[in-house]
Amino acid sequence: MAKFRRKHVWERAKGHCEYCQLSQEYSVLPHEIDHIRAKKHRGPHTLDNTCIACAHCNAAKGSNAAGFDPETDELVPLFNARTDTWDEHFFWDGAVLFGKTPIGRATIDVLSINDPSCVDQREYLIRADLFPPEE
Ligand SMILES: [Zn+2]
Numbered sequence: 001m002a003k004f005r006r007k008h009v010w011e012r013a014k015g016h017c018e019y020c021q022l023s024q025e026y027s028v029l030p031h032e033i034d035h036i037r038a039k040k041h042r043g044p045h046t047l048d049n050t051c052i053a054c055a056h057c058n059a060a061k062g063s064n065a066a067g068f069d070p071e072t073d074e075l076v077p078l079f080n081a082r083t084d085t086w087d088e089h090f091f092w093d094g095a096v097l098f099g100k101t102p103i104g105r106a107t108i109d110v111l112s113i114n115d116p117s118c119v120d121q122r123e124y125l126i127r128a129d130l131f132p133p134e135e
Pocket of ligand 1: 017018019020021022053054055056057058
């Protein structure tokens with residue numbers, strides 16, 4: 001990806017994971033450019049198919065494109081940061097992320113966004129008034 005495009009992807013995400021909203025500023029590991037539709041599924045290397053993901057979300061997502069909604073067991077696509085609106089699919093209750101929709105719930109489940117270590121980290125950030133990020 002050309003340098004200017006990489007910069008665009010980072011600026012568009014404002015330095016936050018586009019799944020769990022963790023800021024790069026408070027992450028030990030570097031955030032990564034995620035291919036929303038993985039290369040192995042013929043996902044293009046374009047601005048419309050990329051987002052910023054923290055190392056945890058990106059590793060858990062892998063090449064997954066879909067997941068099962070834990071409530072309905074329906075197979076649904078994962079959250080797409082380019083075509084879906086975060087607030088329509090997710091909401092915070094303290095440090096725990098909840099899904100409003102099958103897409104939100106399946107994404108939280110596949111990406112293990114409420115992994116205890118992630119919740120612990122968010123609780124520390126909330127106590128320091130550093131999370132969730134302001135828009
Ligand atoms: Zn994340």
